[in-house]
Amino acid sequence: MAGKPKPDAKKTSKVLKKGLHQRKHKKWTTVRFRRPETKVLSRKPKYARTSVAGKTRLDKFSTFLQPLATEKALKIIETFNTLVFLVDPHADKKQIKKYAEQLYNIKVTKVNTLIRPDGKKKAFIKISPEYEGVDIANKIGII
Amino acid sequence: MVKVKASELRKKDQDQLKKQVEDLKTELSTLKVAKVAGGAPAKLAKIKVVRKSIATALTVIHEKKLTQVRLDSKGKKYQPLDVRGKKTRAIRRRLTKKQENKLVLRVLKRKQNFPQRRFAVAK
Numbered sequence: 001m002a003g004k005p006k007p008d009a010k011k012t013s014k015v016l017k018k019g020l021h022q023r024k025h026k027k028w029t030t031v032r033f034r035r036p037e038t039k040v041l042s043r044k045p046k047y048a049r050t051s052v053a054g055k056t057r058l059d060k061f062s063t064f065l066q067p068l069a070t071e072k073a074l075k076i077i078e079t080f081n082t083l084v085f086l087v088d089p090h091a092d093k094k095q096i097k098k099y100a101e102q103l104y105n106i107k108v109t110k111v112n113t114l115i116r117p118d119g120k121k122k123a124f125i126k127i128s129p130e131y132e133g134v135d136i137a138n139k140i141g142i143i
Numbered sequence: 144m145v146k147v148k149a150s151e152l153r154k155k156d157q158d159q160l161k162k163q164v165e166d167l168k169t170e171l172s173t174l175k176v177a178k179v180a181g182g183a184p185a186k187l188a189k190i191k192v193v194r195k196s197i198a199t200a201l202t203v204i205h206e207k208k209l210t211q212v213r214l215d216s217k218g219k220k221y222q223p224l225d226v227r228g229k230k231t232r233a234i235r236r237r238l239t240k241k242q243e244n245k246l247v248l249r250v251l252k253r254k255q256n257f258p259q260r261r262f263a264v265a266k
Contacts, residue, residue, distance in 0.1 A: 051223035
């Protein structure tokens, strides 16, 4: 009766021809097809693969292997206020600085490193001038 | 130096054990310095003892953590892999007893309703 919407003849004909659910084709503007971003779920493991976390391999004790007390090293301690250590080859300068300050109660201005021909890493740890290199070396036991 | 005994370490708790390990490691570093600076033979001999003590302490720490994990995951369907038991690779891949003995319903019913009868001749 009155008020009933008349079905659109054009629309119904389209539905009859193409089906009720018509997928709208997206326009590709590039030549290449790149995979669209899909949903990536985060992991929710039902059990732990290793139950106990392993210990960190490079802690403050294992970075420093030994101090060097060669003639050259002793000279460096005296003249440049710098300690010379053999250090784990995987240690980086930031680590060396942090752990040296923690272990030996000093303030480190900078660290230089080199890798010796025998594969060991040598670290030159420059101490800030408020500390005496010789005193620190004595305390550690190098001299 | 007397070697640290594992039985004594097991009485301690995790924080005490961690501190023990730190103390031992500082001692080890001083001994290593002494080695470089030409220390007494007594000190040099101590290095091995200290290294082994650190190892036992770390073993006890790990043991304690693992027993706690075992308690927490006991009875659960999914357990962490190192709690499950190592056995051998082949054994882990075998069918479980339950899986092996499983029967089709038809066969199960047949066996239940028509068991193998045993007769004996009366004297």
